[in-house]
Structures are given as structure tokens and as C-alpha cells.
Amino acid sequence: MSGLTKARRRGGGAGWLAAAPLLLVTLIAFGVPVVVLVFGAFSVKGGGLGFDNLSATMKQPYIGALWSSLKLSAVVALGGTVLGAFLAQAVLTSRSGLLREAVLTASGVLANFGGVPLAFIWIATLGNSGVVTAALGLGSGALYNFWGLALVYMYFSVPLMVLVIAPALDGLKPQWREAAQNNGASTWQFWRMVGIPVLGPSLLGGAVLLFGGAFAAYATAAAMVGASVPLVTLQIADALTGNVLIGYENIALALSLDMIVVALLVMAVYLPMQKRSSRWLA
Amino acid sequence: MTVELRELRRSFGGTVALDGLSLTIEQGELIAFLGPSGCGKTTALRCVAGFERPDTGAVFIDGADVTRVPANRRDAGMVFQSYSLFPNLNVRDNVAFGLRVRRRPTDERHSRAAELLELVGLGGFGERYPHQLSGGQQQRVALARALALQPKVLLLDEPLSALDAKVRVNLREEIRRLQLELGITTIFVTHDQEEALSVADRVAVLKSGRLEQVAPPAEVYDRPATPFVAEFVGTMNHLPGRVSGETVEVFGQFLPLDGAAPGEEVDVLVRPEAVRVTPAGDGRAFILASSFRGSIARLRIQLDGGGEVLADVPGHEAVRLAPGLKVDVTLVERPVLTAPRTAVAAPVEPVA
Numbered sequence: 001m002s003g004l005t006k007a008r009r010r011g012g013g014a015g016w017l018a019a020a021p022l023l024l025v026t027l028i029a030f031g032v033p034v035v036v037l038v039f040g041a042f043s044v045k046g047g048g049l050g051f052d053n054l055s056a057t058m059k060q061p062y063i064g065a066l067w068s069s070l071k072l073s074a075v076v077a078l079g080g081t082v083l084g085a086f087l088a089q090a091v092l093t094s095r096s097g098l099l100r101e102a103v104l105t106a107s108g109v110l111a112n113f114g115g116v117p118l119a120f121i122w123i124a125t126l127g128n129s130g131v132v133t134a135a136l137g138l139g140s141g142a143l144y145n146f147w148g149l150a151l152v153y154m155y156f157s158v159p160l161m162v163l164v165i166a167p168a169l170d171g172l173k174p175q176w177r178e179a180a181q182n183n184g185a186s187t188w189q190f191w192r193m194v195g196i197p198v199l200g201p202s203l204l205g206g207a208v209l210l211f212g213g214a215f216a217a218y219a220t221a222a223a224m225v226g227a228s229v230p231l232v233t234l235q236i237a238d239a240l241t242g243n244v245l246i247g248y249e250n251i252a253l254a255l256s257l258d259m260i261v262v263a264l265l266v267m268a269v270y271l272p273m274q275k276r277s278s279r280w281l282a
Numbered sequence: 283m284t285v286e287l288r289e290l291r292r293s294f295g296g297t298v299a300l301d302g303l304s305l306t307i308e309q310g311e312l313i314a315f316l317g318p319s320g321c322g323k324t325t326a327l328r329c330v331a332g333f334e335r336p337d338t339g340a341v342f343i344d345g346a347d348v349t350r351v352p353a354n355r356r357d358a359g360m361v362f363q364s365y366s367l368f369p370n371l372n373v374r375d376n377v378a379f380g381l382r383v384r385r386r387p388t389d390e391r392h393s394r395a396a397e398l399l400e401l402v403g404l405g406g407f408g409e410r411y412p413h414q415l416s417g418g419q420q421q422r423v424a425l426a427r428a429l430a431l432q433p434k435v436l437l438l439d440e441p442l443s444a445l446d447a448k449v450r451v452n453l454r455e456e457i458r459r460l461q462l463e464l465g466i467t468t469i470f471v472t473h474d475q476e477e478a479l480s481v482a483d484r485v486a487v488l489k490s491g492r493l494e495q496v497a498p499p500a501e502v503y504d505r506p507a508t509p510f511v512a513e514f515v516g517t518m519n520h521l522p523g524r525v526s527g528e529t530v531e532v533f534g535q536f537l538p539l540d541g542a543a544p545g546e547e548v549d550v551l552v553r554p555e556a557v558r559v560t561p562a563g564d565g566r567a568f569i570l571a572s573s574f575r576g577s578i579a580r581l582r583i584q585l586d587g588g589g590e591v592l593a594d595v596p597g598h599e600a601v602r603l604a605p606g607l608k609v610d611v612t613l614v615e616r617p618v619l620t621a622p623r624t625a626v627a628a629p630v631e632p633v634a
Contacts (some may be wrong), residue, residue: 066381173364175365175366176366177365178353178366179427181332182353182354182358182359182360183379183380183383184354184355184383185354185380189383193371193379193382193383194371198368198370
């Protein structure tokens, strides 16, 4: 064995040692729960392993909740991506540095806004007795449905998209646009042939993030709509806490496994695209 | 196709980038815009490309006023300073981009791209992506892309500045070869005087948005129109002199004046190659340092009366004319430019 190879091996060993604390935390925080979750999802009543729980999640009311969560996440991901990308582009191309700083700072705050406080803000504003509802004489219940929840989720998703897409938009070289113009391209042709394809992975990455955020969100929905909008996270909470149902803990674990599978499917689409084109904006 | 810049003025806030620039570039000519940073050379080029609109003045291409024509409707191909290839397209599609915009058939696009890639020496690179190419190769592709639509004018915005020295030399020769082969009117912006002098039919030296001189390279070097051009292009010695009628006295020699002198006590501007150095035991100067450059050696000589002078001697003289040697310094008998006297006479090295 050459000295260089030995040195590399020693270096590799030191690298693993340095990463050990992180790996240990990852194992405890993610690995163990996943193993428990998977084991629980396949544990059937009366002992033994089987697909009973997973089969149950493919029936009502669970499949409806899962479908509703998917729809809500898709709407939020699509709307948040489009609005966030346009907002980021508008801000980054504005001549006002102050506006840019203000919007990016506000996005940093709002993107992390969620849970019960977010629900309270919207209830106080557009709820049945909300300030705006009363002032404008709006009908009650406008907020407590699928689209109301989607609107509230957008409140943190759009700023999150602004933060995610801003660096990618900054990475678009002005020379690309000028080179396209120089070759006769209109603004739309530039975006269609160059801008959007180059930004594609970042847009998709942002959309995946928004999808994941909406798919996994619980507290806001629980505080705002309760059972009126069926969502998989609310179903999991009901099954786990036993407030409504008793002895359905393993169904909750099976629903969680369904969510993991959805997340893996989404990542399976995103990662290859991201890998292929990440070098473009390097 | 001729290009005419007529009284172009352009300001950015309080900064004047172009201050009444007028210039005509003849059909098939390669003109180099040369000048220090901020002199307006790139702004002038961008006015021709349509990326900048002059505050006043006009741009004519082949006699037509294109001042208000958008960039995507001008018939000008441009190569940018930084690599500007579209990263999501392979080399072939980059070259054929303009043809795709014009909805030309796929076969035509591919054959034209292949033809141009052969022309720039990159045949067989069509399937590669920009990140798989070196800087020089990327600029060759950019050149092919700029030529794909057979533009009336080729605009080169410091296309070699990001490249290694050796690649720069090769590529600038390649650009010149192509330009001559295609006979395309070309504007080449550079801050590198060697680049400008070596490829251009004419060199336009700019300063503060104004044209200082436009002339063939040899004339710009040998007969600079202004002290600025004299100092910017090549290395120049500033030697103290006294004007006497139509001549100026320097080092005890009387040299004819080239143009009017700015006063009686002046700086005489002399190129290092116009300085002759002779070993002399009782010489009035001595060699401070010697820098060997192959065919020549550049000597830094300390004058007894104070001040320094640079002299270029043949490379093979470098051993004989070693640092510490006492020498006599004389100047080649030829008309010289003068400039207002500076506080300390010292050679001015080129800025780029």
C-alpha cells in the first residue's frame, strides 16, 4: 500500500470521526423514529406484522384526508412558486436597494411565521368576527374552508419562495439576456429558451419546499379549520391523541409512512433534475 | 457596411461616459477602441449594439439611423467580456440560438452551427455544454454564435480579457484571421494596447468619452497625437528639456519638436527604444537594473543629475550592460513630443 493511499485512509477515518456527533444525532432524531414508525405501521392488532394499517389508510376517511392534503400542498406550492418568483424578480430588478432589503428582511421573518399565531392573525382579520370581515360586511365562514386555508398557507409560503429563488435570480447573468437580445430574441423568448430552463431546478426546489411545508403543517390548520377540512396531519393527531378514536395509534403511524412515501416520490423527481443542472448557476 | 458614430453623448448620473464621440468605421475594417477604464469605449460599443441609448447623437449602420432600433432588431453580432454562453444549451444550440429565434428549420440550424464550429476550430464540440469547455473554447463558441446570423457588424467587448496570456494571443490572431476571411466590419474594445496594436487596422484611443486619436497602429505608436496617447500607448520617458526655437535641448542634444511645445521648460517624451546606451568609464549615468525580455533587455538608468530613464537594448547586450555599469545616454535624432514639465522626471510605464 502506498504512503499516499495510507494517508488518504487516515484522512478518511478522521473525517468519519469528525462527522460522528452529527451522525449520532441524525440516528437518534431521525433513524430511530423512522424505524419505530415503520415497525408500528406494519404491526397489526392482535400481534404480528401485516398490511392492515396501510390498507386502512387507503380507505375513507383517511384516503380523503390524504388526497385533500395533496391538493392543498399542490395549490400552495404552485401559487407560492409563481407569486414568490414574480415578487422576487420585481424586487431584485427594482432600482431601489432599500425596497430590496426591506422585502428580503420581511420575507425572512414571514417565512418563519406559522402555527397558532398565524391562525389567530387571520381569524382576527378575516374570521367570522374579524376586523376586515366586519368592516367590509363579508359573509361568515369565508376563511374556514380549503381555499381559506390555502390563502393562509400562502402567507408564509410566498416569502419562503422569495428567499429561495432570490439567489438563483441573482445568478442569472445580465450577459445572457443581452446575448439573447443580440441574437434577435424578445424578452419572452429569452425567458422561454434560457431564463426559465436555467431557473427550473431552483423553481422546482422551491416548489418542493413549499409542498413539503404545506403537506406537513398541522398547528395552523388545527387552530383554524379543525375537522372541517380533512387533512392527513389532523387525522394523525386524532388517531395519536385518542381524543376521538382509541386504539388507532398504528393507523397514525401508517399515515405517517404514507407521508414519507409521498415526500420520497417528490424528491425522486426533484433530485435528478437538480443534480443535472446545479452546475449552471455555479 | 460602414458604422458611423455621430456626436454621441451619454451620461450616467453625473458621470460623462461619452462626450461628443464621432467616428466612422469603414467597410471590412477592424477598429480597436483603446483606453483606460471609464474612458467610454464599452459604452460606445453598447450604443452600437443597442444596449445603451445615447442621450444625444446618432448611430448609423450602413447609412441607416439605428439609434432608436432595439438591440434585438439590429444586425450586429456581439461577443461579451465574460462568458455569456447559455448554460442550458449545448454548443451547437448556443451557436444556432439566433437561427432558432428566427424559426429556421432544424437541418439548416444544425448545418450552419457545424459550419461555424469548424470555422472557429471546434468541429466535433457541438454536443458539449459550456461548463465542459475551457475559457478560450467558450469565447470561440461565442464568436461562432455572433457570426451565425451573418451580421453586418461584429462587436467584441474585451473578449480576451478573462483568458490566459497564451490563449489570448492565439485567439486574437484567430479573430483577426476570421475577420479578414469574412470581411466583416468589426469593433474591438480593449484596454490592452498590445492587443489593439497587433490586430487592428486602426486604433481609436479614447479618454473621458472623447476621441484622442484614431490612426493605424504604427502611427499611434510612432506619432501620438497627444501626450495622453503617447503615455497610454507604450512606455514613455519624461526627460527634462528646454525649448529653443523649433528644437528642444535634452541631454545636450538639440532635437526637432513634433508640434507646439507647451512652454519653455518641458518634459520631452521619448520611447525607451529611442534611447542609446554606451558604456563609458566617465559616463554621466549608471545602470540601476536590467530586465531581460528575450529579444530585448530593458535597462533602468540613473542619471547623475537626478531622475531615471528607461532604455531598450538588444537582448544579447544584456550581459555587457549589467547593473552598476557607468554609461553615457544619448537620444535618437527624430522629432519629439513635449508635455508640460512634471515635478520629477520619470519614465511612465504603460497602464495595461
